[in-house]
Amino acid sequence: MNSHLILRTVSKFLIPLIVVYGLYVHFHGDFGPGGGFQAGVIVAAAVVLYALIFGIDACKVAVPPSWIRIGMTVGVMLFAGTGVVTWLLGGAFFDYDVLKYDPDHPAGQHLGIICVELGVLFTVATVMVAIFYAFGSRTPDISDEDW
Amino acid sequence: MLNFLNLSQAWIAAEAPVAIVVLPLIIGALCALINKERIAWLLVLLTTLICSALSFVILREVMASGTISYGLGGWDPPLGIEYRVDGLNAPVLMLISVIGVICTLYALRSVTAEIEPKKRGPFYGAFMISFAGLLGMVVTGDAFNVFVFLEVSSISTYVLVAMGASRDRRALTAAYNYLILGSIGATFFVIGVGFLYMQTGTLNMADIALALSESGESRVTQVAFAFIVVGLGLKLAMFPLHLWLPGAYAYAPSFVTAFLAATATKAALYLLLRFVFTIFDPTADFIISALTWLLAVLGVIGMFFASFQAIFQTDARRLLAFSSVAQVGYMLLGVGIGTMAGVTAGYVHLLGHAMTKGALFLCLGAMWYQFGVTRISDFKGLGKTMPWTMGAFTVAGISLIGVPGTVGFVSKFALLTAAADKGWWWAVAAIVFTSILALVYIGRMLEAAWLQDRPQVDGVDVATREAPASMLVAMWALAIACVVFGVNATWPLELANDAASVIMGGAG
Numbered sequence: 001m002n003s004h005l006i007l008r009t010v011s012k013f014l015i016p017l018i019v020v021y022g023l024y025v026h027f028h029g030d031f032g033p034g035g036g037f038q039a040g041v042i043v044a045a046a047v048v049l050y051a052l053i054f055g056i057d058a059c060k061v062a063v064p065p066s067w068i069r070i071g072m073t074v075g076v077m078l079f080a081g082t083g084v085v086t087w088l089l090g091g092a093f094f095d096y097d098v099l100k101y102d103p104d105h106p107a108g109q110h111l112g113i114i115c116v117e118l119g120v121l122f123t124v125a126t127v128m129v130a131i132f133y134a135f136g137s138r139t140p141d142i143s144d145e146d147w
Numbered sequence: 148m149l150n151f152l153n154l155s156q157a158w159i160a161a162e163a164p165v166a167i168v169v170l171p172l173i174i175g176a177l178c179a180l181i182n183k184e185r186i187a188w189l190l191v192l193l194t195t196l197i198c199s200a201l202s203f204v205i206l207r208e209v210m211a212s213g214t215i216s217y218g219l220g221g222w223d224p225p226l227g228i229e230y231r232v233d234g235l236n237a238p239v240l241m242l243i244s245v246i247g248v249i250c251t252l253y254a255l256r257s258v259t260a261e262i263e264p265k266k267r268g269p270f271y272g273a274f275m276i277s278f279a280g281l282l283g284m285v286v287t288g289d290a291f292n293v294f295v296f297l298e299v300s301s302i303s304t305y306v307l308v309a310m311g312a313s314r315d316r317r318a319l320t321a322a323y324n325y326l327i328l329g330s331i332g333a334t335f336f337v338i339g340v341g342f343l344y345m346q347t348g349t350l351n352m353a354d355i356a357l358a359l360s361e362s363g364e365s366r367v368t369q370v371a372f373a374f375i376v377v378g379l380g381l382k383l384a385m386f387p388l389h390l391w392l393p394g395a396y397a398y399a400p401s402f403v404t405a406f407l408a409a410t411a412t413k414a415a416l417y418l419l420l421r422f423v424f425t426i427f428d429p430t431a432d433f434i435i436s437a438l439t440w441l442l443a444v445l446g447v448i449g450m451f452f453a454s455f456q457a458i459f460q461t462d463a464r465r466l467l468a469f470s471s472v473a474q475v476g477y478m479l480l481g482v483g484i485g486t487m488a489g490v491t492a493g494y495v496h497l498l499g500h501a502m503t504k505g506a507l508f509l510c511l512g513a514m515w516y517q518f519g520v521t522r523i524s525d526f527k528g529l530g531k532t533m534p535w536t537m538g539a540f541t542v543a544g545i546s547l548i549g550v551p552g553t554v555g556f557v558s559k560f561a562l563l564t565a566a567a568d569k570g571w572w573w574a575v576a577a578i579v580f581t582s583i584l585a586l587v588y589i590g591r592m593l594e595a596a597w598l599q600d601r602p603q604v605d606g607v608d609v610a611t612r613e614a615p616a617s618m619l620v621a622m623w624a625l626a627i628a629c630v631v632f633g634v635n636a637t638w639p640l641e642l643a644n645d646a647a648s649v650i651m652g653g654a655g
Contacts, residue, residue, distance in 0.1 A: 092165075093220070094219050
């Protein structure tokens, strides 16, 4: 239990920061390098780090696989839903300008891209974790003792 | 501000090109969460029905007022992504969505039999996404967007093929083969698009065509052409790039096989037409020689080679899969002829073969469902034990051979005429000879089914056990379509003629 004490302590401190940094990359995406994809990978990296330090079973308690499945769908819904909202507001699909009109500032474009990228963040993060779980949870066909 | 009630006809007509892609995409993501199989199925059926309705709206609009262009996100075409529907892709959209409805109807029983219960919701989800991807790659007017949708549909198709594993473990290796070759195809395609972008600085198809016609051809254009043809050739199973196809068709769940055989290779073939004729300049020397020496000659070799391979198969689905490779050869020959008549013939064959092969694979799936039939020797007496299924199989089978009165005859006759007009008598001979080969391989199955007695189990004749009604409706819908469009071929010929005149710019 006391092994890797430093690793455990440091990563416990770091994991929330990694997630916050992921969100920073996401929200900064429309001013500089970044965006939903990179942010999603960073958030997923936090989950993977947790699994590496505390074991995949503990990780599955903290981030249940059923949430992961829902997260993938939520991401797609956010992305496509943004388009549907622009439809309902009377614009073309993904015409962000109808979201919020501001004559001297493309406020609608900002809002739209943040929503869409949030969808990307959800889907990328959850798919990354899902792939990690799928490979990480594999049990060998024949266990080592049976050889 | 909310114009909810604005769902008027005009709105639907205007937004249909996007709605037809977005709707199945959303439903696909939802289906992945639904554990109740029936609800997922109902949602899928509803979606495919709405998509068919939308495709009819689009087709009518195109017929009435020509090309529809839709700029996504309010960005005007050369800058933004454009969805562009004209006489060339509107019929393919309709084909994919109508086949989607028919296959979904069929799926109700076949998925229950072939897929593990907890995987059925996600299975329908993957199907919806593949469906959306196919529609997307047909509807879009942006070369890079084509690649995105190509991957959307391909990746979900690999999953669908692999799901056949609960019926036959060989589905896993087949899906893996398909994955590797499909990815190579997509990579080649995107490299080609990259070269085009390098040459022209734009990704919009119409804009690329314009830039190419201004700058004239260069080595970069030729390299782009080569990469794109090879990439799409892998996707549409052009001989000798067809090696993924027999395995994938033979071991995928039967509903998936029928859907893929009727749509996936057809969408890729549409893209080939789109790129070769409307983006590149089809009068350029290197394209004319590629059409003649690559598409037409390889098409003919594929017709012979795959037909012979089909004759020597013992597995019924592999037989039909090799026959599909041969049929792709006919379409490529039509394209390779390169005249208005040739492209029209190839296009009619695309539409007709989709119905024919779809019906055949649906029938095979029903035979497996009731009796576990996979090999041709199992066909013994099927005409007596499953008369209706075998009836539909026979109708579609004679359409595949090209007997007059079926859609197969219409397209083969058009192809013969086009080849003869061009003076390619070797091609005429090849079409006739491979049709005889088709008679041999289809005949083997029909002979076993109709002329041999019922098989016996413990000395007792096997009882008649017909396929469930939902399956029968699906397969007969396609079989009847084969006959209806064979007797009265005006409509498909008209569509194909429109498509060919888009390609040839009306000059022919």
